[in-house]
Amino acid sequence: MTDTPQPRRAPQRAAAEPALTRNTPLLLVSPVSGGGRGLRALPAVHAALEAAGLSPVVHHSASLADAADRVRRAGPDALVIALGGDGLIGAAAGAVAKTGALLLPLPGGRGNDTSRRFGLGLDPVAAAAAVATYREHRIDLAWVTTADGPAAGGRGFLGVCATGLDGVANELGNGIRLKLGPLTYIAGALLALFRFTGANYTVTSGGATRRGRAWLVAISNHGQYGGGVRISPDSRIDDGTLEVVGLWGGGFVRLAAVLISAFRGAHLRFTGVRVESARTVTIDADHPLGVFVDGERVGTLPATVTVRPGALRVLAGPRAEALGGA
Known part of the structure; x- marks a missing residue:
């Protein structure tokens, strides 16, 4: 889930290093x-x-x-x-x-x-x-700017910007030393259930502002995080928009049901789960929650997330769900 600085190795670049191309990547x-x-x-x-x-x-x-x-x-x-x-x-x-x-x-x-x-x-x-x-595609880059941390000057991401319970789960999962693979997020989420009780959010997207108590707010580019959590299963990374997914209100039982269902992308039917599309999203809360993108903590709320349509070129397989593949 996270990269941490390591002691710098001997320089990798040799004097006669070949020019980098598609055939010399x-x-x-x-x-x-x-x-x-x-x-x-x-x-x-x-x-x-x-x-x-x-x-x-x-x-x-x-x-x-x-x-x-x-x-x-x-x-x-x-x-x-x-x-x-x-x-x-x-x-x-x-x-x-x-x-x-x-x-x-x-x-x-x-x-x-x-x-x-x-x-x-x-x-x-x-x-x-x-x-x-693999085929070459033009895809969107999401861009987040936070109050502090690595994203204070802006940070690009492909996956999901998470804050709230899923952000706490990321943080706790990153601290687990056992080699659990994709199960690390599940372990972090279980721990987070005992640490996080929700927050009062202010979220502005598509020109409308929503205020209220929520368990989590996630801003999706390609739609998946946490080792298989399909938080926005219909998200495409080439459509020029972001999806804002929030779990608003409700109690512990509904929260647990949503978390379990999210691995199948079946959580959107639950009361309190709202999904909205936008190109710019601003988010804040009544206390300084961490902001995570692609599993990395990048700063603290408030945050602004925007999309940069067609900003980069990637190679992807023929069954790429984020690009409409079955």
Whole structure:
């Protein structure tokens, strides 16, 4: 769920490093995503890409900021392959949107929601081996600005901006040291049920303002987070809009039912669950809740989220749900 700064390794860039292109891609890998899952998969992923005719240049990210900086230096002609968690992929996406390069996200974290929604599966080696079958798409980048933290100057993301109970669940899940994989969010949510009692929110979207007590407010780009929670199952990442999902009012029993149903995307039928589309959303609460995007804490409310339609190029599989694939 999270990348944390690691001691800086020896420089990865050699004096005679080849120019980065689609056939000589930049392969970003996070040493810490998913408890080192991406790093363990790196040799086999590298071999699969070579078998597909590519010659990857590997960069071990020391942090999300380091990953974004390396992507910016790759230039507009590069294929950027991000092997890590959704946080690494989101950081790479924000940088790719600025350079015009092409992004391929590979599953190397705990939840891997972006690779799932892009039809790339959960096996990074199989996803790398199938690179020749993927199609290029133009997709939206969501952009969040918070009161403080890494997103104080703005931060791009592909998945979901979460605050409230799901944000608390992310924070608690990130602190779990057991290797639970996608179950980490469930464990965090169970802990959050004993820590969070709701908040009084003010949410403005589509020109209308809603105030009231809510358990959670999530702003969706591709619609999924937490290792399979389909918070906005019909979200598309190429439609130029965001979906604002809130659970307003109700008690503990309804909250538990919504959380269970959200893994199937069946929670939208519950009383108190509201979904609205917007291009700009502002959100605040009566106390300083954390803001999470793609599993990373990026700051504290208040926050503003906007969408940048068609801001970046990605490779995705033929069954990419976020792009209308069945």
